Amino acid sequence: MSAPTTAGAPDRVVIVGASAAGLAAAETLRREGHTGTITLIGDESAAPYDRPPLSKEILSGAWSPDQLPLRTETDLNALGLDARYGSEANGLDAAARTVLLSDGSVVPYDGLIVATGVRPRQLPGIPAHTLRTLDDALALRNRLGPGRTLAVVGAGFLGAEAAAVAASMGTRVILLEPAPVLLAHAVGEDIGRIFSQAHLDHGVDLRTATTVSEVVTGGVRLDDGSLVEADTVLVAIGSRPNTEWLTGSGLPVGDGLNCDMYCSAAGGVYGAGDVARWHNSLFGTSMRIEHRTNAAEQGMAAARNLLGAQRPFAPVPYFWSDQYDMKIRACGYLRGHDEVHITEGSVEERKFTAVYRTGDHLTGVLSVGMPPKSIRPWQRAIAARTPWTLTREAAA
Template structure:
């Protein structure tokens, strides 16, 4: 059995999330046999979030299928799950987490895995306006979609594009709104964004791009329309607001921890002595790319949780992944490795967009920093090595935004 660091008998994980679960399991697998507490603000044991906007929303999966571990696996963790509880503060001096009922949890090591919260828009508290972050959100939204409403989705990033695709596949009338000129521009730039826009147009989604939302219009407290900044009014029985998220760090505001775009950590995901962050809430320096990043994607939650557990137990290895993420929309699976900076050079290195099967390489400062595959899983796996090796970007480049 691994020798435990001295005085490590009490680990508290705030966030009963995929990242929190991965940390807990890795600690046990590496021989930690001390006290282990996971605090979660939802009443559920850890579950998988990506299926919420896909399989759960479409009805392909029953909600219980998203649970990450069965009762036996949870029991083997020998952990205290405090569910439906909120962390309200952190006392760094006394090394205690403050909870909503006024009680305090002492820790030798603390892991912050609280994820993110959806950004809101003025007026989005009207009946008929939804956000999608939790299992309850997904179940409620699906029940309302079954009533066959006229749908407006505000925000054309990952979540908004996936929700629009599910709603349209259900045969609903859908309008997708975003202030940027193409969907998923923030994620992948103009060129791939144009392909995503064409995909939705091909499936009869009405696109209102390059214009923001001015306000929601209501009747008796229920949304009836979305007014755009150009004065256009879109009739709506149901609105989904998917305009991004913010790290869930409000409970840490007075803690003294470094907070920027998330809990700011070093290369080993450590924010302060004995304090680590993992998953969507963690901002850390990734030495592979030489940049600080915060990654809101599922695989990173597991990998970072495992890295944090190793750090707690004394390993000194930096966390330097090549991030992987994906999006399913209609018959398209969009997968990506790496990072996709603004202004990157984009070159198609395999296949053709005309065939809806291709791989694109993203270049930054002459090196390949990301690769994206559209219905090209096998070829994308091969091209991932370009990112791992910091390979020179192909000489024939297409500047971002040009065809």
């Protein structure tokens, strides 16, 4: 371990959310020398596990559930946690510095890290499948295969990944997306069309500019009143931050827990992971990132700052996606971009690197079918706030 906890640092730390972010925070606290109590609260009965494989390896059956845990039982025991798995946080008294749990118990804290993540948005009508937990993935997997029809509502990365896996298992897939082009808001229309074509090439019935109004028995009803028939419906229309338990606490809540550049929401309270909206000073904007890498990095940053480091959390966000034979990797902040430029490879062959401009600077990069190391120089260039003129010159 490193140096002991600094004077004035919290003795009792409560982490609400037994997630990748929550676990990273707990490990960082111990690594930085915190010797006090760490209470880790999670609403699932399982210890922290990895979520990205749910829509890929678990859904396809390539992995078994015992491959998901983020740490072994021995590793977790070594952290000396007061683990409260299967307990949901119902309320927060910021003045008294206590967290109220669903079983009626009250947990006091000196420092608090909120890492409660998100939950899937639903549609009106009968309950449909969502894909957030291990139980969700296993339940959906049992509904896939030859002779089955799956309607996927929402063609973001999660919906697209699930559609790709289902199609590869012989399921007839209908992919419904309200936007004219898949993921155009994030990656641009030209690249969005490449992703669209990949689904079409694999037999997916892709229907863009199509809005679903409700889930009904036997499928989904569209806003024009027509019925799309399906044995199973997966709703993947985004998520809502889990902040309801903070109602009345006085903490700043909007689209997530609002934090400053240090991930601080209030005195002694920090946010991390999918639930946290913070000011990323590198890009000069507020953002909330729902990606595995960011969750772990932000959990570490929140823990260090809780202990007194007070360093801005200004990462270059990174994420990946697997769809059919496409390995998609991206970093930076692609949303709201002004220009996209292909620097190498072929869009038609689905092997290329694209860079993104927002204002006068390079702000993002996306690669498809390229070696992982190919985006690393671009990641460094984004971190250095490289002007777009230099980016174009380097790519020429």
